[in-house]
Every structure is written in C-alpha cells, then in structure tokens.
Amino acid sequence: MSAKDCYGQSIISLRNVTKSFHGNKVIDDVSLDVICGETFVIMGCSGSGKSTLLRHMTGAIVPDQGNISIKGKDIFDISSRELNDVKKTFGMSFQYSALLDSLTVEENVALPLREHTKLADEIIDIIIKMKLSLVGLRGFEHHYPSEISGGMRKRVGLARAIALDPDIVFYDEPTSGLDPVVGGITDKLIKDLSVKLMITSVVVTHDMHSVFKIADRVAMIHQGRIIEIGTPDEIKNSKNPFVHQFINGNPEGPINLFKEQI
Amino acid sequence: MITYLGKVLLEQARWVKGLIVLFVDILYWIFVGPFLGQFSRRESIVHQMIFVGISSIVIVFFVDFFTGIVLAMQSAYILEQMGAKLYVASLVSVSLCRELAPVLTALVVAGRAGSAIAAELGTMKVTEQIEALETMAINPVRFLVLPRFLALVIMVPALTVLGDLSGIFGGFLIGTRSMNINPDLYMQITFKYLELKDINTGLLKALVFGIIIALVSCYEGLTTTGGAEGVGKATTRSVVMSFTLIIAADCALTAFFYFLN
Numbered sequence: 001m002s003a004k005d006c007y008g009q010s011i012i013s014l015r016n017v018t019k020s021f022h023g024n025k026v027i028d029d030v031s032l033d034v035i036c037g038e039t040f041v042i043m044g045c046s047g048s049g050k051s052t053l054l055r056h057m058t059g060a061i062v063p064d065q066g067n068i069s070i071k072g073k074d075i076f077d078i079s080s081r082e083l084n085d086v087k088k089t090f091g092m093s094f095q096y097s098a099l100l101d102s103l104t105v106e107e108n109v110a111l112p113l114r115e116h117t118k119l120a121d122e123i124i125d126i127i128i129k130m131k132l133s134l135v136g137l138r139g140f141e142h143h144y145p146s147e148i149s150g151g152m153r154k155r156v157g158l159a160r161a162i163a164l165d166p167d168i169v170f171y172d173e174p175t176s177g178l179d180p181v182v183g184g185i186t187d188k189l190i191k192d193l194s195v196k197l198m199i200t201s202v203v204v205t206h207d208m209h210s211v212f213k214i215a216d217r218v219a220m221i222h223q224g225r226i227i228e229i230g231t232p233d234e235i236k237n238s239k240n241p242f243v244h245q246f247i248n249g250n251p252e253g254p255i256n257l258f259k260e261q262i
Numbered sequence: 263m264i265t266y267l268g269k270v271l272l273e274q275a276r277w278v279k280g281l282i283v284l285f286v287d288i289l290y291w292i293f294v295g296p297f298l299g300q301f302s303r304r305e306s307i308v309h310q311m312i313f314v315g316i317s318s319i320v321i322v323f324f325v326d327f328f329t330g331i332v333l334a335m336q337s338a339y340i341l342e343q344m345g346a347k348l349y350v351a352s353l354v355s356v357s358l359c360r361e362l363a364p365v366l367t368a369l370v371v372a373g374r375a376g377s378a379i380a381a382e383l384g385t386m387k388v389t390e391q392i393e394a395l396e397t398m399a400i401n402p403v404r405f406l407v408l409p410r411f412l413a414l415v416i417m418v419p420a421l422t423v424l425g426d427l428s429g430i431f432g433g434f435l436i437g438t439r440s441m442n443i444n445p446d447l448y449m450q451i452t453f454k455y456l457e458l459k460d461i462n463t464g465l466l467k468a469l470v471f472g473i474i475i476a477l478v479s480c481y482e483g484l485t486t487t488g489g490a491e492g493v494g495k496a497t498t499r500s501v502v503m504s505f506t507l508i509i510a511a512d513c514a515l516t517a518f519f520y521f522l523n
Contacts, residue, residue, distance in 0.1 A: 011453045060398050087399035098394035099384070115305075115405075160398075 005070070007034035011168065012201050013058055019052065019065035019224075026052050028224035029061070034108045037199040039194045041211050044221035044247065046254060050204045051095070054170055054222065058092055059083060059203060070168070088116055090168040091161030095176065097153040099145040105132070105156050106141035114165045131159040135189065151178045155186070162193065169193065171203040175210045208247055214237070220246060222255065280485065281477045284403070288411050288477075291404045299303050300401075306409040314375045314410075314415030319424065322367050325427035329362055332355055338441055345440060351451035354428075354433035359456060359464045363425035364418075365512050366472030371418055372504035376479035379410055380500035383483025383492040392484065404482065411476040415462025418472030419465045426464065433491065467515050478504045 012034040018135050026049045034040045044050045047165065055061040056068055061212045067074050068238050070086050078086070091112075094128045099108045113119060119127070135155040145153050145177040154174070161169050174190065175183040193199045194214075205211060212220060212232045219229040220243050228243045235243060243255030295301050337353045385405060386392050395402050430452060437443045482500040486492045 047347055055393075060393050060397060084399035087397060092397045094390050094394055096390060099388040100394075102382075109402070115398070115400050120400070139265075 005199070009036050010034065011036040011071055012202065013069045014053075014056070015069075017053075017056055017063045017068060017137045019056065019063050023143060026224050027056065030066075030221075030224070030226055032156055032189045032219060032226060032229065034200060035217075036200055037194070037198050038216040039098075039203065039214050039251055041203045041205060041215040041218045042221055043204075043211055043218060043246070045206065048221050049075040049224040050206075050221050051163065051172055054172055054202065054204045058090070059087065074240075081167065088164060089163065089166055090170065092170040093154070093158045093161045093172065097145070097150075097157035099153055099156055099160070101145055103144075104141065105137070105143050105145070105148070107143040107147070108156060109163050111161045112160065116164060118241065128159075131163055132156075134162070136185065151182045152200055154178065155182075158189070159184070162199075165197070166199065168200045168202065168223055171201065171205075173205055173207075175205060175207045183207070183210065186210075190214050208249070211247075226249075269433045270439065277481075281389060282297050284407070284484075285473075285477055287403045288407060289406050291401075292412075295404060295408075298468070300404060302404060302412070306405075307412050310409045310413035311417055313378075314413045318371055318374055318421055321338045322370055322421045323353045323428045325366050325370055326358070326363055327399040327431040327432040330358060330429030330434075331436050331494060333357065333362070333429070333494045334433035334436035335440075338436070346498050348443060348447070349439065351433065351443070351448045352438055352455040354437075354458045355430050356460055356464055358429040358433075359426050359460045361464070361512075361516065363429055364422045364467040364471060364505060365508065367421045367463055367467065368418055368475065369406075369505060371455040371472075372479075372508060373501055375414070376475045376504050377497050377501050379476075380478040380483040380486075380496045381493055383407075384486035384496040387484060387486045388492060407476075407480045407484070410480060411473075414472040415461065415469060415477040416472075418475065422464060422468035425459065428500045432459050463515075465518050467512060470511055470515065474507045474511060475504050478507060 010033040013032075015026055015031050017030045028049075028103075029055065040048045040052060052061060055064075056063055057070070059068075060116065062076055068076065068092070073082065073086055075083055075086060098104075103111065106128055109131055110124050113124045113127060128141070129138065132141065135158050137152060137155055137159065137193060140148060140152065145156070150154070154177070156173075158174070161171075161250070169190075171190065174186050178186060190201055190203065191214050194201045201214075203210075203214065215232050217230065218232055218235045219226050220240075222242050223229070228238055228240050230238070235247065237243060241254045244250075246254050293300070332440050334350050338347055341347045341350055341353070345490040369396050383392075386406070392402050392406075395405055434445070434452075435446055437448045438445045479500040482503070486496040488495075
C-alpha cells in the first residue's frame, strides 16, 4: 500500500493501549487513528507519556493491553519477519539523534540502504548526497557524529530516517535543542516531506511554534490520556482548561506539577 | 534473609537464562542467517578481530612471557633439589599449554576487550542507538554481537598459541641463561612430554573462554540501563563475571579432561 493509495484512510490505529511501568500507568487507554498523508502532532508536558506512545507505534515498547496496527497489520500479532517488513516502511528521527558513533555521517545514512537493499555503492552514494542536501548537510559526509553539533546530528538522523523513502516518519521532539532558524528549517522540511512526498508524519513535541506550523491534527496527552484531539484551530479555541494552559504556557492552572508530585 | 537469598538466586538464574538465550540467538545467526542472506559484514568482523586480537598481541606476549619465566624459576627451585632440573622445560611447556596460557590470555582479553565491548554496547543502549537499529529493522544481535562473538571465538585461541610460544620462550631464557641447560637439550625436553593432546586441550579451553567473554560482555552491554552509571556498572560486572566464569569453566574442563584420562 503506497502513500497515494491510502489517502484519507487510517494508516496507524491504536485501540485501548495501556502501559504501566513499575505500577505507574504511563499510557492509559489510548485509542487514536493517524490518517494517511497527514501530519499528526502529539503534544504534552514532559513526562506525560508522549514519547512512550510514539515508541509503542514503532514497536519498541509492547503495550500491556490494546492493539496497535500499522497499515492494517497488528504489529504485536505478526511474525518478527513481517514486523521487520513493516519497520522498513517507516523511519524515525530520535530526540537525541541516536546515530551510531562508530560510523561516519555518510555511513549512518547509508546503513538502512546497505542493510535492506541490494543497491550498488554508486547509487547509494547518490542517494546519500540527495538526502544530506535535503537536510542541508552536504560536505559533512566524512565527519563522525562526535565531530558535528547536536543540531547537525539531528538533521543527519532525519536524513537516515528518510533514506529508504518511507511512507511514515516518526519524529521525537524534532526541534528541541535546535536554534530557532534550524528549528524553522526542520519544520519546513517535515511539512515539505508530508506535502510533496505524501509521507505520513507523527510528531511528538512541546514546541508550540512548530505545532501550529506543521500540524494537520493535534492530540494533547496528559498523564497518559488523550484529553483533546483536533485541528490546530480547534486546539487553539479549545475550552479545555488543560489545553488552554498548555498552549499558552501558563504556570497557573489545572496542570500543576508540584501538586501532582505529592 | 531467606527472601533476600531467594531474590539473589532468582536474579542469577535470570542472568544465566539471558546468556543462554543470547547464545541461542547468536547460533541462529551463525547457522541460519547465511541462508537468509543475512550475516555480519566482513569489514565489521575484521575490525573486531583487529581490536580483540591484533591489539592484544603485545600484552598477551608479555603476560605469558613473564609467566613462563616465573614458572621456570619456581619449578627449578623444587626440581633442582630433586636433581631433576632438566624437567623444568617440560613442566613449563605442558602447564602453559594445558592451563596457564589459555586462562591468562582469556583473563587479559576479558579485561581489555570484554570491558570495552560492554562499555561500547552499554553506551549504545543508553543513547538509544540499539533502539534505533531495531527501529530500522536491523537486528542488534546480528549487527553488533555476531562480529564481536566471532572475533573473540577466533582470536582467543589464536592469542593462546602466541601465549604458549611466548611462555615457552620465557622458560627457555631462564633455563638456558640462568640454569645453564644446553639450548638444544632444553628444546628437546620441552617437546618430549608435550603432546598434541595438551595443545588441543588448551585451545578447546580458549575457545570456551572466548565464548564466555563474548556472551558476558555483550549481554551486560545490551542489558545496560541507567545512563553513565549503568554503563560503569555493566563494564565492572562484565569483567567480574567473565573472570569468575572463566576460572569456573577452567576448573570444570580441567576436571573433565583429568577424569577422561
């Protein structure tokens, strides 16, 4: 199923997903659908469970209860080989980039291509150059991750995520730790990928600038529960006091970190 | 007290189970992987072999060389009193090949390469690099553990051969220089009681030790949690547990070969 065939249908669907760590419910009965081709943003405070939710979608965390399907396949109910086939159709950009330290920038981006395709080295070289110029990092091919800045690492991570031309890209805090200009470029890149290549994007962030620039739909998560879901305009005009406090960044309101810790 | 003991036992049992599961997984990738067209890349195996083997040559040489010297001097101390100082040569060669060279080499490699492997994989685990591999549908056992396992299983026996030679050389120096034994005679006695069986026994031990180092250090690395502190703990544990298991396995194997005879 390519991105164009499924337009308007649900590509990722979560049903009653629940997960506890050491008796703490981190994800509490979450059900949602990500529509093919859209940019779906999950926002919430630190520790609200948004990254954990994303890791459920990538198959890194197994839920205690509930089902997660990608393109109609329940990812915890299929063989590991089938799961790998599903994984090859999505890419993930990690919060701290998660590049392999022992490989150069070029080798990092080439890794999924070398592992999963039989492309000749010359073609892989061309693809790497294309992907790196897409994220504005031509000329850094032979640097190691420890030799470039955090923002650059993040962009290399993004280049690696889109190396196999995936249908879905997951972004974990794509703009955190970036300067405003590079953050803006990253936002534009996410939007471009989604509009031009019809890639479905799932973005976890708490950067409100970026949320309203890139999102087609937004879900707000608080204490492991989805408390509001809708278009950016609906979120902006939401009557929900939690959402209101979050998007305005008010220290006073129903989200009270000090009270919750007691 | 009993609950505490139970907890410790349960933890150890889980640890052993983890090692066994990892071992089965590695065997799967060695024997089934090639038929699926999935194996480790040759460059990464060579890279690991250089790190584990070639870079350990100097230290293995000196450790076994000095052990050969010490062994020759210590046994000469007793054998001279019995008027049998000539047999220093065979005592050095047999005890090195059967016992000391494999164990000392394995301990050196566990301390040098095993700890580095645990620290590297542990850092990769806590910085999400392992998760990134899994998300890219790249099996971390095939991609990371397999080349390290193969490198250790090949290089520990290879280094043991070097250890045998350097230890015998150390003994030779003491025997011929300090004890004034004729060099030709020394070499003759060295090989008189040394059989191929002794060398094979030592190499088999080295192979088992290589497997132990690979399993323990990779398992500790892959199960690291808790940031920098966790990496430190995993590294320490990998060395302590490798050392303990190497000595225990040595004891079991020596007993096995002893009673086999």
